[in-house]
Amino acid sequence: MSVLIFTSDNQELEEKIARQSAEKLGYKTLNHRFLDDIARQYSLDSAKLREAMITTPSILKRMSSKMWHYYLSCVETAVLDRLLEDDIVCWGLGAHLYVLVVSHVLKVRLVGGDGSASMTDTKKERQREKWSVAAWQRREADPRLYDLVINLDQIKSDEAVNTVTSTVGYPRFKPMTYSRNTLTDRALAAKVKNALLETLTNIHVHAQNGTVVVTTTSLKREKAKKVAAIKEIAGKVEGMGYLEVHWNVDMVSEAALGHR
Amino acid sequence: MSNQLEILLLDDELIVGKRLKPALEKIGCCVEVFQDPREAMKRIGEKEFDIVVTDIYMEEMDGMQVLEMVHDQWPRTKIIMITGYAMISLARDAMEQGAFDFIAKPFKPDDLRKVIAKAAEALGSPLDLNAPVN
Structure with a gap:
């Protein structure tokens, strides 16, 4: 129902x-x-x-x-x-x-x-x-x-x-396979985001058919550390299928750093 | 009608029929695959299928038209819509027009098998997904 x-x-x-x-x-x-x-x-x-x-x-x-x-x-x-x-x-x-x-x-x-x-x-x-x-x-x-x-x-x-x-x-x-899967994906994305937000910031999560895509930003020098942390934390979330991490440079922080 | 579940599968992409036909035959279904919606409709005019699985966006004919025509001609037939362009309004319209289920592509053959099993149960001919097929 x-x-x-x-x-x-x-x-x-x-x-x-x-x-x-x-x-x-x-x-x-x-x-x-x-x-x-x-x-x-x-x-x-x-x-x-x-x-x-x-x-x-x-x-x-x-x-x-x-x-x-x-x-x-x-x-x-x-x-x-x-x-x-x-x-x-x-x-x-x-x-x-x-x-x-x-x-x-x-x-x-x-x-x-x-x-x-x-x-x-x-x-x-x-x-x-x-x-x-x-x-x-x-x-x-x-x-x-x-x-x-x-x-x-x-x-x-x-x-x-x-x-x-x-x-x-x-x-x-009425519920259908498509709507149930959409809700399941939303729930999985929320679970992953929740696990990541406990320690990290600037996190966006999207899931489709069990595949989770995490998008984040950081300073260039923090990229490897942040991506590794995301993979470690998200990898432990129950129900996780394939994980992809998309990283973008945090232009504002990068620019602020450049002016110091 | 035989005990075997009769399924018509319509998708204008050759690969979809090629992948799904053996997956459904594996659970004891008899599957006829069509790429051309006009040919599929001609066949539907001749025979009552238990289940019709149809794509929505096709060049020759819209899957929603197929749904309407099958529903009018064979009210007992369960229609399952599959599409790579799933969105909330389309899914709701399909259900309102009498679709049994709506699945977004890509999906695994096992996902479709589960929906087919649900449809078979609704038709009063339950399928055992784990039973070996001769």
Whole structure:
């Protein structure tokens, strides 16, 4: 069966509609409470992990860019691992931003539901947009990221539940070999990225049919050391097929070094 | 219809049929391979296959047209789409039009064998992938 992901700026309504949909479909639920399990699994500070899910790196909040990317990568890895199981309704974990290309995942955006937006809401929306662009290079409010956008100022929540639960039953949202393989590849790429981000930075990972391509940048003099480290760490990840490392020179650091 | 699973395989690349035919015969399927979609459609007009495996992008005819025509003529036939240009919208459209499964190329013969086994099960004639074939 399929996977259903909800997202909304109104967390109360998001949770209510997601839970009712899961109950109606007989699906399991996966939500922000899972963050505590993730914190335990990866030995992370739970409060900092919750902070990383809503804000961008900041020296003031003692959240470095390296730490922030690693924390988000832990969430992505753990969530994708769970989504492989199917029959899940998920919300509050930003999952819609990293399963965009998986066809058996129905992505639903809920808007409105609390009257006209206040100044606080606008500020929250701006913060959310900043977060999603920094983390996943996507504007969370962009309707093109979703299969369904429901305006809760115009549609009642029980009608929204009916719409979503009937839509997820369309054949186009059925899992198929292609979509399962895509999700498996995403999960593998996330696992490799997570292992690498524990110690390294500037890491991009892509997987296709079990073949993993890691792209990285560094100073020329660090190339051999960094490529060897990537091969050693990634090679130990379970499920790894063939590994390829693409290296590019870090022009900015190289130029800065040249001016010293 | 015999107990042997009857499969029509359509792909305009010669190598695909050459590789997949023996892989499917190995699990006891009877396979007819076509490169020309018009000839394949002519054959489909004459015979009800259990499974049709078709490429999507071909010069003479689109695999989605093949899907529609097979579906109209033989509703029981399971259609498996294969393509080197897989993307989410195409995959979803194929499923909506009644494809049994959708596989992105490149894939291993064993991947297709597993999908064929799933289709055989849905048809009520389960295949044993490990059974030796005479």
